[in-house]
Amino acid sequence: MTKEFSYCPLCATPLERGYEGEHLRMLCRACGYVHYRNPAPAAGVLIVENGAVLLVKRRYEPFKGLWSIPSGFIEYDEDVRATAAREAMEETGLAIEIDALHAVETCFDDPRGNTLLVLYRAHVTAGTPSAGDDAEDIGFFPLEDLPPIAFEAHRKVLGELAGRA
Ligand SMILES: [Zn+2]
Known part of the structure; x- marks a missing residue:
């Protein structure tokens, strides 16, 4: 597993792991940023x-x-x-x-x-x-x-x- 972002790249709030639909993603509760990982x-x-x-x-x-x-x-x-x-x-x-x-x-x-x-x-x-x-x-x-x-x-x-x- 490769490393993931720890902080929101938009507002620097610590990201949290959570579900967006059926996918676990890193999410920002402060500004709504979702970190989509793609190949x-x-x-x-x-x-x-x-x-x-x-x-x-x-x-x-x-x-x-x-x-x-x-x-x-x-x-x-x-x-x-x-x-x-x-x-x-x-x-x-x-x-x-x-x-x-x-x-x-x-x-x-x-x-x-x-x-x-x-x-x-x-x-x-x-x-x-x-x-x-x-x-x-x-x-x-x-x-x-x-x-x-x-x-x-x-x-x-x-x-x-x-x-x-
Ligand atoms: Zn944010």
């Missing part, structure tokens, strides 16, 4: 070349040292496709072009909080592969021979892809 949206790219998928090795926690699909959180004023392309560039040094929406999955095992992952299929248009930002290493892996994968949603997507290949 944090993230976007990523699935790049498959000759039966091998591009993965990044995680430099930081959570799941440091495991591999994942290039992805990251969407900035407030950023288009979801721009996030996918930006994360690909930051983590792999590769410019990409999005081909199609591949999958939308909820991630329930990120200790920072639940996320909603929007995954696009994409192909490389330019650049030299090089690990950057929060990637320690990058590489193409045959779908039938993947390294240890971080996040259940990534394992699900890659598993389905391997089953189809």
Whole structure:
């Protein structure tokens, strides 16, 4: 369980846990503020070349040292496709072009909080592969021979892809 707000972000009154309808939420009795918790949206790219998928090795926690699909959180004023392309560039040094929406999955095992992952299929248009930002290493892996994968949603997507290949 991730940490929750203790004080009302609007009036600084201590929040109380209470029911709003059927959901337990943090509520402000003073000003009526209700703290709605939602999954944090993230976007990523699935790049498959000759039966091998591009993965990044995680430099930081959570799941440091495991591999994942290039992805990251969407900035407030950023288009979801721009996030996918930006994360690909930051983590792999590769410019990409999005081909199609591949999958939308909820991630329930990120200790920072639940996320909603929007995954696009994409192909490389330019650049030299090089690990950057929060990637320690990058590489193409045959779908039938993947390294240890971080996040259940990534394992699900890659598993389905391997089953189809
Ligand atoms: Zn308040």
